Amino acid sequence: MSNELLTPAEMGEADRKAIEAGPFDGIKLMRNAGACVAREVLRRYAAAERVHVLCGPGNNGGDGYVVARLLAESGVPVSLWSSGEPRPGSDAALAAGECPLRPMPLAGFLPTTGSIIVDALYGAGLSRAIEGDTVRAIELAITFGLPVVAIDLPSGISGANGRVMGAAFRAELTITFARMKPGHLLMPGREYCGEMVLSDIGISDAVIDELQVCTFRNCPQLWLGEFPVPGVDTHKYRRGHVGVFSGGPASTGAGRLSALAAARSGAGAVTVLSPGNALAVNAMHLTSIMLRKADDGTEVEAFIGDRRPSAFVLGPGFGVGDKVREFALAVLAVRAGVEGLVLDADGITSFREEPSALFTAAAAPDAPALVLTPHDGEFARLFPDLAADEGLSKLERARQAAARSHGVVVAKGADTVIAAPDGRAAINANGTPWLATAGSGDVLAGLIAGLLAQGMPAFGAACAAVWIHAEAGARFGPGLIAEDLPLALAPVLRELTYSTES
Numbered sequence: 329m330s331n332e333l334l335t336p337a338e339m340g341e342a343d344r345k346a347i348e349a350g351p352f353d354g355i356k357l358m359r360n361a362g363a364c365v366a367r368e369v370l371r372r373y374a375a376a377e378r379v380h381v382l383c384g385p386g387n388n389g390g391d392g393y394v395v396a397r398l399l400a401e402s403g404v405p406v407s408l409w410s411s412g413e414p415r416p417g418s419d420a421a422l423a424a425g426e427c428p429l430r431p432m433p434l435a436g437f438l439p440t441t442g443s444i445i446v447d448a449l450y451g452a453g454l455s456r457a458i459e460g461d462t463v464r465a466i467e468l469a470i471t472f473g474l475p476v477v478a479i480d481l482p483s484g485i486s487g488a489n490g491r492v493m494g495a496a497f498r499a500e501l502t503i504t505f506a507r508m509k510p511g512h513l514l515m516p517g518r519e520y521c522g523e524m525v526l527s528d529i530g531i532s533d534a535v536i537d538e539l540q541v542c543t544f545r546n547c548p549q550l551w552l553g554e555f556p557v558p559g560v561d562t563h564k565y566r567r568g569h570v571g572v573f574s575g576g577p578a579s580t581g582a583g584r585l586s587a588l589a590a591a592r593s594g595a596g597a598v599t600v601l602s603p604g605n606a607l608a609v610n611a612m613h614l615t616s617i618m619l620r621k622a623d624d625g626t627e628v629e630a631f632i633g634d635r636r637p638s639a640f641v642l643g644p645g646f647g648v649g650d651k652v653r654e655f656a657l658a659v660l661a662v663r664a665g666v667e668g669l670v671l672d673a674d675g676i677t678s679f680r681e682e683p684s685a686l687f688t689a690a691a692a693p694d695a696p697a698l699v700l701t702p703h704d705g706e707f708a709r710l711f712p713d714l715a716a717d718e719g720l721s722k723l724e725r726a727r728q729a730a731a732r733s734h735g736v737v738v739a740k741g742a743d744t745v746i747a748a749p750d751g752r753a754a755i756n757a758n759g760t761p762w763l764a765t766a767g768s769g770d771v772l773a774g775l776i777a778g779l780l781a782q783g784m785p786a787f788g789a790a791c792a793a794v795w796i797h798a799e800a801g802a803r804f805g806p807g808l809i810a811e812d813l814p815l816a817l818a819p820v821l822r823e824l825t826y827s828t829e830s
């Protein structure tokens with residue numbers, strides 16, 4: 329796999345292990361890294377009148393000295409600026425020694441229009457907020473409107489959590505090595521990185537495997553092996569049956585959006601479970617999706633006994649209150665046949681006073697899998713202490729929430745994080761702001777339930793649904809409303825299904 333995400337500490341460990349294992353020692357890895365960057369600069373910025381290479385005191389600066397040398401050897405006018413001498417004997421000092429250009433102090437940095445900047449000040453080793461000459465250089469890049477190519481990370485962005493430490497370059501292009509870091513995908517880091525290029529510098533997959541990383545970039549590679557594809561001899565009852573709880577007569581649309589998405593995902597049957605007083609309005613809007621009255625726990629249990637549903641969605645448009653808790657706990661108490669419960673929106677908010685009741689039910693042996701899909705506001709209602717802890721990244725928050733709740737947590741937003749109770753986590757990055765429209769989360773909840781109903785394990789189902797939902801939204805683009813999404817899922821599902829056959 330190449331979709332593992334390495335923290336800066338893990339990346340340092342990978343560098344060390346790779347150097348130990350050979351064939352490349354530190355300076356050779358650095359030359360490889362610099363060569364990748366120089367190649368991209370030559371290919372993309374052939375018209376640049378001058379390249380300003382800004383080098384820091386660590387190995388990120390070392391990469392910069394390699395780039396400066398290679399560009400100069402290719403005949404590109406290069407100006408070299410340094411914020412501090414490399415430590416004597418370090419790989420960066422060797423790289424600086426091999427570079428024929430003498431660096432000027434960063435304090436005197438003055439770019440010219442028509443030039444570009446290669447940012448080799450700080451990468452994985454950023455340890456505190458940047459200040460002084462680096463901040464000035466960032467301001468000058470903005471004033472002159474110069475394209476910035478960042479090596480590994482834009483200086484000022486934390487590789488661990490994507491935060492801006494003091495200030496940061498806004499790169500047009502960021503070239504990183506071996507594996508991406510969480511800070512490349514978590515906001516606002518992702519925005520500061522611009523286009524991302526992942527380069528192979530000779531660190532083998534075996535070295536990465538040794539680290540036993542459990543954080544991933546969310547992409548089909550992560551879950552395609554579990555993706556449900558119907559066999560030729562299947563029938564609708566084998567393709568899973570999703571129950572979606574509807575809200576009252578004035579708020580039935582959200583549940584129907586979930587139901588439609590569950591059906592599009594390939595579930596063989598979908599039933600909307602409606603309060604008696606909303607049956608008529610639901611009936612007016614449903615065709616292939618079934619409808620059944622469910623006003624209390626007994627009716628829910630009767631539905632489970634009669635129709636053997638394999639997954640549920642509870643929350644969209646449902647209203648906050650006791651009934652959510654009753655229904656959620658009834659579903660989580662089933663011991664066979666129900667694969668999972670997706671708790672969204674009001675379903676999450678209803679447990680704000682007593683989250684432990686939910687978490688205990690989810691922890692019981694053989695309980696259906698719980699998938700929670702909070703946006704930031706809902707997350708803070710269920711996990712107020714984690715939300716308030718500014719020391720935690722979104723990744724760490726979601727991971728701790730999953731461990732505490734015994735459920736898969738889908739912490740939504742531009743950088744949706746999916747975390748499992750066993751510690752695995754994935755960060756999603758193929759979304760689009762066009763998804764920020766009412767009802768789009770209801771579609772996501774239905775899609776997760778549809779995949780769960782077809783037997784996909786909960787973490788994979790949640791990751792797959794988030795990616796497919798984002799992909800469908802991004803392809804649709806401007807004009808998207810939630811009603812468009814269930815149908816927009818179809819081409820994405822089609823491509824994924826065909827790709828499992830090749």
Ligand SMILES: NC(=O)C1=CN([C@@H]2O[C@H](COP(=O)(O)OP(=O)(O)OC[C@H]3O[C@@H](n4cnc5c(N)ncnc54)[C@H](O)[C@@H]3O)[C@@H](O)[C@H]2O)[C@@H](O)CC1
Nearest residue numbers: 343354358386387388450451452453454455456457458480
């Ligand atoms: N041999 C290797 O280990 C390789 C390292 N690589 C490069 O090495 C980088 C990591 O190198 P390092 O661990 O040396 O880290 P960096 O070069 O990112 O930064 C560390 C240096 O910057 C200083 N520093 C950190 N934050 C600062 C701040 N806010 N203000 C002022 N100074 C600050 C530190 O004291 C240290 O001197 C990667 O990002 C990558 O570019 C690549 O060349 C691949 C091979």
Ligand SMILES: Nc1ncnc2c1ncn2[C@@H]1O[C@H](COP(=O)(O)OP(=O)(O)O)[C@@H](O)[C@H]1O
Nearest residue numbers: 740741742759760761763764766767768769770
């Ligand atoms: N800026 C964004 N970029 C990508 N995806 C986004 C963005 N804003 C929202 N989304 C996605 O849109 C969906 C919105 O869900 P939610 O907030 O629950 O809305 P609703 O309750 O109206 O359905 C989530 O899947 C979320 O990740």
Ligand SMILES: [K+]
Nearest residue numbers: 447450481483
């Ligand atoms: K950098």
